[in-house]
Amino acid sequence: MTKNFDHHKIDEIIHSRIRLSIMAALATVDVMDFLTLLDEVNTTKGNLSVHLSKLEENGYIVTEKKFVKKKTLTLCKITPEGITAFHEYLNMVEEFARKAATGKDSNQ
Amino acid sequence: MTKNFDHHKIDEIIHSRIRLSIMAALATVDVMDFLTLLDEVNTTKGNLSVHLSKLEENGYIVTEKKFVKKKTLTLCKITPEGITAFHEYLNMVEEFARKAATGKDSNQ
DNA sequence: AATTTTGGTTTATATTTTAAACCGGTTTAA
DNA sequence: TTAAACCGGTTTAAAATATAAACCAAAATT
Numbered sequence: 001m002t003k004n005f006d007h008h009k010i011d012e013i014i015h016s017r018i019r020l021s022i023m024a025a026l027a028t029v030d031v032m033d034f035l036t037l038l039d040e041v042n043t044t045k046g047n048l049s050v051h052l053s054k055l056e057e058n059g060y061i062v063t064e065k066k067f068v069k070k071k072t073l074t075l076c077k078i079t080p081e082g083i084t085a086f087h088e089y090l091n092m093v094e095e096f097a098r099k100a101a102t103g104k105d106s107n108q
Numbered sequence: 109m110t111k112n113f114d115h116h117k118i119d120e121i122i123h124s125r126i127r128l129s130i131m132a133a134l135a136t137v138d139v140m141d142f143l144t145l146l147d148e149v150n151t152t153k154g155n156l157s158v159h160l161s162k163l164e165e166n167g168y169i170v171t172e173k174k175f176v177k178k179k180t181l182t183l184c185k186i187t188p189e190g191i192t193a194f195h196e197y198l199n200m201v202e203e204f205a206r207k208a209a210t211g212k213d214s215n216q
Numbered sequence: 217a218a219t220t221t222t223g224g225t226t227t228a229t230a231t232t233t234t235a236a237a238c239c240g241g242t243t244t245a246a
Numbered sequence: 247t248t249a250a251a252c253c254g255g256t257t258t259a260a261a262a263t264a265t266a267a268a269c270c271a272a273a274a275t276t
Contacts, residue, residue, distance in 0.1 A: 005133040006150040007125040015125055016264080017115040020204065025113040027208035034224070042114040044266055049225055051264085065224095070273065072223055090205045096128065097198045100135035124233080142255070154235055157256055162232095173255095178242065180254055221274065232263070243252070 004099050013058045014089045018043055018051045023086045026061060026078040034074040052076060060085055112207050121166045122197045126151055126159045131194045134169060134186040142182040160184060168193055 014023055021041040026032055032040075038048050055061045060082035064075045078086070122131055129149040134140055140148075146156050163169045168190035172183045186194070 002147050003150055004136075005129040005148045007129040008150060010125045010128065012125065015123075017118045017120065017123055018264080020118065020201075021113040021115040024204040024208040028112075028210070035222095039110050040113045042111055042116060045224060046226080046266055046268090047264070053225095054263095072272085074224070086208070090201070093128075093198070093201050096132040100132040100194070102136070126233085143253095146255095152235055153255060154237090154257080155233075158233080161256090180241085182255070217276100219274100219276070222272085224270090226267105226269070228265105228267085230263100230265075232261100234259100234261075236257105236259090238257070239255090241253085243250105245250080246248085 005096060009092050009095075011085055011089045011092070013054065013060065014085060016051065018047060019055060020089075022048075022051060022055060022076075023060065023078065023082065023089075026076055027083065027086055031075045031077045034076065037076055055082070113204060117200050117203075119193055119197045119200070121162065121168065122193060124159065126155055127163055128197075130156075130159060130163060130184075131168065131186065131190065131197075134184055135191065135194055139183045139185045142184065145184055163190070 014020055018041060021043075022037065025037055025040045034045075034048065034052075037052075038045060041048060052061065052063060056063055059079060062077050062079055064077070066073045066075065122128055126149060129151075130145065133145055133148045142153075142156065142160075145160075146153060149156060160169065160171060164171055167187060170185050170187055172185070174181045174183065
C-alpha cells in the first residue's frame with residue numbers, strides 16, 4: 001500500500017513546465033529550430049536557451065548551430081535517450097493518474 | 109500549428125513533484141493523515157508541511173488538526189476544486205503526450 | 217555610416233525547494 | 247521526578263532553480 005506516490009519516480013530533468021513543453025514539442029518532429037520552439041513553448045529567449053542547455057547537458061537533446069543565409073540557426077533534436085526518458089516520464093504520470101483514479105477508500 | 113506546447117497550460121501549483129504526488133495520493137481517498145502521506149510521497153516532514161500549506165492556500169486541499177490519544181493528528185483532504193484542478197492538470201499532460209505522439213514530420 | 221533587427225547567451229534577481237533546526241507536548245527509563 | 251528520547255509536526259535559512267532584462271556579434275535597413 002505504501003510509497004504509491006513516491007515523488008522520486010518523476011524525472012526531475014523533464015519535470016519543469018518549460019522543459020516538458022520542449023520535450024513534447026521535439027517529440028513531434030525530426031528537428032525544430034530555436035525560434036519555432038520559442039513560439040511553440042511560448043517563453044522568452046533567455047529561458048529557452050537555459051533550458052535547452054540543461055536538456056542537452058543531460059543528453060536528452062542535441063543542438064546544432066548552422067549558418068543559413070548568413071544567419072545563425074540553432075537546430076534542436078531529441079535524442080533516443082531523450083525519447084525513452086520522455087516516455088518513461090509520461091508512463092509515471094499515467095501511473096499516478098491511474099492509481100489516483102482507482103482509490104477512494106477512506107483510510108481513517 | 110503554433111503554441112501547441114505553451115507551458116502556461118500546465119497548472120504551476122500542482123506541477124511540482126511533491127505536490128503532484130500529494131494530489132494523486134489524496135485523490136485516492138476520502139482523508140489521509142500527515143504521516144501516511146509522508147510515507148506515500150516519501151519526503152521529509154518539513155517539505156510535506158510546506159507543500160501542504162501551499163496547496164491549502166490555493167484551495168486545493170483542506171487540513172484539520174485533531175487530538176487522538178493526546179497526540180496531534182493532521183488530516184488532509186482534497187477539495188472539489190482540487191479534484192477539478194488535478195483532472196485538468198492530467199488532461200493537459202495527456203494533451204501534450206497525444207500531440208507529441210502524433211507528430212514526427214520534419215519542419216526543416 | 218548610423219540605427220535597428222536578428223538570433224541567440226549571460227547574468228543578476230526573484231522564486232521555489234529543501235532539509236536542518238526548532239517546538240510544545242508525551243512517553244520511557246532511571 | 248526528572249531528564250532523556252520521541253512524536254508530530256512548523257519555521258527558517260540555505261541551496262537550487264527559473265525568469266527575464268541586459269547584453270552581444272553579425273546582418274539588414276535607413
